[in-house]
Amino acid sequence: MGIQFYVQNALGGLAYGSLLFLIASGLTLIFGLMRIINLAQTAFYLLGAYIGLSLVGQGWNFWLAGLAGGVLTMALGLAVYSAFLHRYHADPLTSLLLTLGFALILDDGILARWGGDPHAIAPPAMLGGSITVGSLVFPQYWLALIGISFLIAAIMFLSLQRTMLGVIIRASVDDEEMARGLGVDVNRAFYIVFAAGALIAGLGGMLGGPITSAYPGLDGELLPLAFAVVIVGGMGSLTGAFVGSLLIGLVNAFGKAMFPELSYFTIFVPVALIMAFRPQGLFGRKL
Amino acid sequence: MILPVSPSNGQDDMAAPAGVCLALDGVSKRFGNVRVLEDVSLSIRTGERCGIIGPNGAGKSTLFNIIAGELPPTRGSVQFLGRDVTRLSTYARARRGMARTFQTTTLFPRLTVVENLVLALQAHSAERFQLLAPRSRFRARDAEACALLERVGLVGRANAVVDTLGYGEKRQIEILLALAQRPKLLLLDEPTAGLAPGDATLVTEMLKTEREGVTMVLIEHDMGVVFDVVERLTVLHNGRVVADGPLDTIRGDANVQEIYLGGKL
Amino acid sequence: MSVRTRWAIAAATGLIVALLLPRLGVPTFYISLLTQTWIFAIVAMSLDLLVGFTGLVNFSQAALFGVGAYTVAIGATRFHITGFAEVIVLGIVAAVLTAALFGLVALRSEGVGFIIMTIALNEIVWGLAYQWVSVSGGDNGITGIVRPHVGPFDVSANTGYYYVCLAFFVLALALLLIVVRSPFGLVLKGVRETPRRMLALGYNVWLYRYLALMLSAGFAGMAGVLFAWYNQFVGPVTLSLDQTTQILIMVILGGIGTLYGQLFGAFVVVFLSNELSAVTQRWEMILGLVYFAVVMYAPGGLVALVPRLWARLRGRRAALATEEP
Numbered sequence: 001m002g003i004q005f006y007v008q009n010a011l012g013g014l015a016y017g018s019l020l021f022l023i024a025s026g027l028t029l030i031f032g033l034m035r036i037i038n039l040a041q042t043a044f045y046l047l048g049a050y051i052g053l054s055l056v057g058q059g060w061n062f063w064l065a066g067l068a069g070g071v072l073t074m075a076l077g078l079a080v081y082s083a084f085l086h087r088y089h090a091d092p093l094t095s096l097l098l099t100l101g102f103a104l105i106l107d108d109g110i111l112a113r114w115g116g117d118p119h120a121i122a123p124p125a126m127l128g129g130s131i132t133v134g135s136l137v138f139p140q141y142w143l144a145l146i147g148i149s150f151l152i153a154a155i156m157f158l159s160l161q162r163t164m165l166g167v168i169i170r171a172s173v174d175d176e177e178m179a180r181g182l183g184v185d186v187n188r189a190f191y192i193v194f195a196a197g198a199l200i201a202g203l204g205g206m207l208g209g210p211i212t213s214a215y216p217g218l219d220g221e222l223l224p225l226a227f228a229v230v231i232v233g234g235m236g237s238l239t240g241a242f243v244g245s246l247l248i249g250l251v252n253a254f255g256k257a258m259f260p261e262l263s264y265f266t267i268f269v270p271v272a273l274i275m276a277f278r279p280q281g282l283f284g285r286k287l
Numbered sequence: 288m289i290l291p292v293s294p295s296n297g298q299d300d301m302a303a304p305a306g307v308c309l310a311l312d313g314v315s316k317r318f319g320n321v322r323v324l325e326d327v328s329l330s331i332r333t334g335e336r337c338g339i340i341g342p343n344g345a346g347k348s349t350l351f352n353i354i355a356g357e358l359p360p361t362r363g364s365v366q367f368l369g370r371d372v373t374r375l376s377t378y379a380r381a382r383r384g385m386a387r388t389f390q391t392t393t394l395f396p397r398l399t400v401v402e403n404l405v406l407a408l409q410a411h412s413a414e415r416f417q418l419l420a421p422r423s424r425f426r427a428r429d430a431e432a433c434a435l436l437e438r439v440g441l442v443g444r445a446n447a448v449v450d451t452l453g454y455g456e457k458r459q460i461e462i463l464l465a466l467a468q469r470p471k472l473l474l475l476d477e478p479t480a481g482l483a484p485g486d487a488t489l490v491t492e493m494l495k496t497e498r499e500g501v502t503m504v505l506i507e508h509d510m511g512v513v514f515d516v517v518e519r520l521t522v523l524h525n526g527r528v529v530a531d532g533p534l535d536t537i538r539g540d541a542n543v544q545e546i547y548l549g550g551k552l
Numbered sequence: 553m554s555v556r557t558r559w560a561i562a563a564a565t566g567l568i569v570a571l572l573l574p575r576l577g578v579p580t581f582y583i584s585l586l587t588q589t590w591i592f593a594i595v596a597m598s599l600d601l602l603v604g605f606t607g608l609v610n611f612s613q614a615a616l617f618g619v620g621a622y623t624v625a626i627g628a629t630r631f632h633i634t635g636f637a638e639v640i641v642l643g644i645v646a647a648v649l650t651a652a653l654f655g656l657v658a659l660r661s662e663g664v665g666f667i668i669m670t671i672a673l674n675e676i677v678w679g680l681a682y683q684w685v686s687v688s689g690g691d692n693g694i695t696g697i698v699r700p701h702v703g704p705f706d707v708s709a710n711t712g713y714y715y716v717c718l719a720f721f722v723l724a725l726a727l728l729l730i731v732v733r734s735p736f737g738l739v740l741k742g743v744r745e746t747p748r749r750m751l752a753l754g755y756n757v758w759l760y761r762y763l764a765l766m767l768s769a770g771f772a773g774m775a776g777v778l779f780a781w782y783n784q785f786v787g788p789v790t791l792s793l794d795q796t797t798q799i800l801i802m803v804i805l806g807g808i809g810t811l812y813g814q815l816f817g818a819f820v821v822v823f824l825s826n827e828l829s830a831v832t833q834r835w836e837m838i839l840g841l842v843y844f845a846v847v848m849y850a851p852g853g854l855v856a857l858v859p860r861l862w863a864r865l866r867g868r869r870a871a872l873a874t875e876e877p
Contacts, residue, residue: 035664037671039793084848092664093609097804097847100797104840112834220792224675231672261686264679268672272657275669279660355752381754393752395745398738406742409735410754418736418767425735468753 004135009253015142017249018149019211022204023222024229024241025156026197032173032236033193034089037096040080040103042219042226044198047106048073048205049214050114053121062124066206073202074195081194089190103219111216121209141210148207152200153242160238169193173236224264225252228271234284243282307369308333308472308502309354314363316349316526323349325526327363331519333471336503338513338534341523347506348390350523351476354504355387356380368471382411384471388464390480390506392457396450400441400460403449404432407467435463439493455486462493473497475505479512491515514538570718574711587714589815589822590721591778596802596814597728598771603800604809605732606764607744611796612654612670615677616647616769618791620776622681623647625694625786636700640777647773648766650677655762662747674793681788693787697780717778721815724771728811731767740764801843807853816854 027041048069055065080102088095122128123141130137160166168189180186205214212218229248233240248267255266274281309331316324324346331337339347352358354365356377364373372380395403405428409415414425422428436442439459444452449460462478478494479487487509494503494516507513513520520537522530530543537543574583595617602608620643627633627642658669681688688694699708707713731737739760742750747757780786789795798821806817824842828835852860 037664037668084844092667094847094851096667097797097800098844100793101840101843101847104794104797104843105837108834108837108840112837220794223793224672224679227668227672227675231668235668261684262680264676264683268676268679271672271676275657275660275672279665279669357748357751376756377751378754378756381752387752389749389752393746393749395742395749397745398741402738402741405735406738406750406755407753409738414735415739415755416736418731418734420735421730421733422735422738423733428735464749464753 005257007136008138009257010250011138011142011146013250013253014246015145015211015249016252017246018146019204019208020222020225020229020249021149021153021242021245022207023201023226024233024245025153025238026201027226028230028233028236028241029169029193029238030197031230033169034190035092035095036085036089036099036194037092038197039096039099039223040077040106041197041201042222043103043106043110044073044077044201045205045208045222046110046214046216046219047076048202049121049209049212049218050110050119050205051202052206052209053119053214054114056121062206066203069206070199070201070203073205074199077198077202078191078195081191085194086187086190107216107219114214116216118213118215120213121206123210139210145207145211153238156196156238165189165192225267228267231271231281232274234281237281237283240281240283306333307331308335308367309504310366311350311354312364312366314350314353314360314365316346316353316358317361323526324353324360327523327526327528329521329528329531331502331504333502334500335519336505336517337519337521338505338507338517339521339523340507340510340513345523346526347523348476351387351474351504351506355385355474381468384469385474386465386468386470386472387474388461388476388478390476392454392461394449394457394460394464397448399446399448400436400452401429401432401445403460403464404435404467405429407464408432410468432467435467439463439489455482455489458482458486458490459493462490466493466497470501472502472504475503475507477506477508479507479509487512567722571715574714580710583714584710585822585826587710587717587782588779589819590714590717591775591782592799592802592818592822593721593815594724594778595772595775596799596806596818597724597811598768598775599799600803600806600808600811600814601728601732601740601768601771602764603803604811605737605744606740606761607747608761608765609667609800610658610670610765610768611667611793611800612658612674612677613768613772613799614791614793614795615654615674616651616772617776617779617795617799618677618681618786618788619650620644620647620773621780621786621790622688622694622776623773624777624780625697626687628697629694634698634700636702639700640774643777644770644773647769647776651766651769652762655765659758659761659765671793674791674796678788678791678793681791688788691788693785695785697784697786699781699784713782717782720774720778724774725811725815728771732811797843801846804851805846805853810853813853820854 023041023045026044027038030036030038030041048066050069051072052062052065052069055068056062060068084098085095088098123139123144127141127144129140131140131143160170168184168186171184172186172189212222225248229241229244232247233242233244247270251270252263252267255263259266307330309329311327311329314324314327315322327350339350341347349358353360356372356375356379360373364371366372367380367383367385370383372383375383395406398406405422408428408431414428433442433445436445441456441459444456449457452460458478458481462475465473465475475494479490482490491512494505497503503517505513505517514534518534519532520530520534521528522537522543530537530540573586595613599610599613602610602613623643623646624639627639633639633642654670654673658666658673661669682691684690699713701707702716705712707716732740739750739755742755743757743760750757776790779790802814802817802821804817805820806813806815825835825839828838832838
């Protein structure tokens with residue numbers, strides 16, 4: 001295993017971690033703010049991928065199709081949130097069961113509409129090639145995905161730090177009662193965070209599509225990874241989701257390369273360590 | 288009521304220097320930058336009844352939580368019956384003979400009054416691990432619970448679900464639960480909080496008729512109750528002990544009177 | 553008639569009917585579904601011990617159930633362990649040991665934290681079953697499991713196996729009813745209600761949660777063993793998060809903290825999913841909608857719903873009666 005092995009897997013891991021961030025960032029913020037464990041978050045990803053896929057099939061541009069997938073997913077997420085979930089943000093068990101029921105419904109709907117066969121998603125033509133450095137070869141699209149995810153992460157961090165909405169969200173994560181007491185419109189923050197979570201996950205479906213492709217059951221496979229990210233990073237922490245995503249992405253890549261049969265296990269080694277020694281995660285507060 | 292002071296169960300007492308029940312040594316507590324307790328040292332003899340008073344935010348509840356083991360002190364140590372218990376968990380301290388009540392009623396709301404008391408009575412007995420025999424085989428426990436209820440005139444409520452009790456009744460059960468533990472040290476956190484005067488008297492009577500030899504530490508705002516029950520008073524202010532001594536001495540202390548007791552003694 | 557006698561009569565009648573059903577010309581297909589009902593009722597009751605009596609919402613119950621099932625499969629195909637009693641014991645032990653490990657990790661948190669940790673643990677076990685192909689057969693699972701003889705009896709036919717599962721259900725219900733009525737059961741309820749006071753009374757709350765988890769795992773593992781024999785196949789679906797949800801829905805449908813209610817919960821879920829899948833391809837969606845409806849509108853479960861509907865019906869009748877001149 002030479003240097004090539006490490007660089008190749010490190011890049012692959014970063015790319016995979018980048019797409020995990022698109023899922024886990026929403027998961028962690030929605031939990032931190034509303035105490036809702038949204039088990040439909042990876043189903044949002046899958047839905048976004050399929051919608052994008054269909055639009056590309058009709059001649060849409062890759063990026064536009066991805067954006068449309070994200071927006072439509074967001075609309076669905078908002079509908080479910082405002083119709084049912086918003087009533088249960090103080091009741092983690094009920095909301096969890098509701099999101100699970102919703103994930104089941106969504107999965108079956110996806111199966112009904114797009115069938116059971118896996119669909120590959122081609123990266124946009126301009127990024128279809130590979131970069132060769134010495135004996136290293138990696139797809140251009142990996143680098144693009146890493147770049148885009150870092151950009152999205154930067155936008156999220158900046159909006160949390162610099163905007164009024166971000167201040168409200170951070171205040172409510174810390175102490176909802178107090179935020180309400182200060183006359184802050186917490187409910188509006190709830191809607192916006194849920195919408196943003198669904199949008200980014202839906203968009204992520206298309207962006208990550210060239211790596212994961214799209215098939216029924218993909219959401220079930222991604223869910224443990226997203227959970228691993230959130231546990232390692234700490235529930236409710238965006239920084240945690242970012243660091244955790246890259247960490248889990250890397251562990252996943254190297255685990256798959258070195259112990260193909262036990263890659264889930266290798267992912268959960270850091271998780272188990274965190275759970276045993278720092279249950280609140282790297283950047284989280286005690287639950 | 289018969290609450291036998293197990294005389295030979297006294298390895299702990301043997302180790303205790305000259306009958307000291309509870310000793311705090313230089314206890315400090317900080318939350319972030321906030322100093323809640325600052326170098327609190329206290330020594331309470333076995334059988335002593337000690338009141339802790341002080342304005343809101345003086346650190347009384349924090350002190351209680353440190354004694355009971357719910358919070359670790361930032362510095363200092365807690366000795367109970369001659370042993371350092373600073374690092375022991377709440378339940379381990381309870382098993383050594385510490386019992387406490389809570390300022391906000393902390394009972395088992397969906398269980399009956401008898402079940403609540405049985406939980407306290409069986410806490411140190413092997414039967415708590417008995418899982419293959421129905422509780423109906425342990426009638427003696429229920430009888431014991433009813434005897435306790437008899438004492439406070441609540442035997443008629445024995446099978447009522449605690450949630451349905453009145454506030455005054457709940458406060459009585461709150462104390463009864465701690466008494467049922469047969470404690471060597473009883474920590475009472477504002478036992479009469481929120482009670483009407485009549486009910487407060489009931490509670491005071493309960494405490495006064497408690498057997499001799501039980502060490503008591505009482506946090507209380509109602510000075511009537513304090514003077515009725517305790518013989519020693521410790522005044523806490525801004526996390527420090529500012530006065531400590533026999534009831535009458537502290538009572539006469541003009542300084543304490545004026546600042547902490549509103550001058551109406 | 554005292555409440556107690558009425559319960560005894562109801563239970564006895566139910567048992568007699570259950571014993572007679574296969575002899576009354578009920579189609580094999582339904583006998584098979586009822587067998588499945590007994591099995592799922594056991595695992596649902598085991599989860600109710602945690603959710604309803606100890607206050608632990610364990611999302612790794614399917615993993616414990618699945619460990620029991622995989623024990624049968626791996627024991628039979630790799631180690632040729634097929635004896636009835638030894639497999640049951642092995643399955644129970646495997647599930648209890650898994651729970652002992654889970655508890656060390658998950659019981660460091662409470663409430664939502666515990667839920668999240670147990671979801672993660674369930675996913676780890678699922679991931680192992682899904683990916684560790686050389687041991688678990690991966691997504692294809694393990695086939696070729698044969699139902700054993702119970703002593704001299706051949707229970708490989710559906711009717712015989714129906715009675716085996718019924719017997720285990722009755723045993724599990726009886727044991728669990730004894731446990732929740734025991735002094736230990738009272739301690740669990742105390743832990744469910746107010747852990748803080750339990751600590752102040754001198755109870756090691758962690759220990760009781762840990763014991764309850766392992767006890768529950770024993771029953772879940774037992775049900776898993778029965779399920780592997782029932783299906784004669786084990787796959788990763790058996791220990792998926794969806795499976796945990798399904799078990800939890802049975803618990804909620806039946807009425808949390810009732811034990812006997814879980815039988816109704818299991819019955820409804822088993823029959824509904826089978827009947828629906830016969831009628832429509834979209835049965836999973838309908839099941840999802842049912843989950844949704846139950847969680848939103850009947851959080852007390854069927855056991856609580858029936859008297860409520862009854863009262864409302866009677867109330868309406870009474871109202872109609874008074875309207876008449």
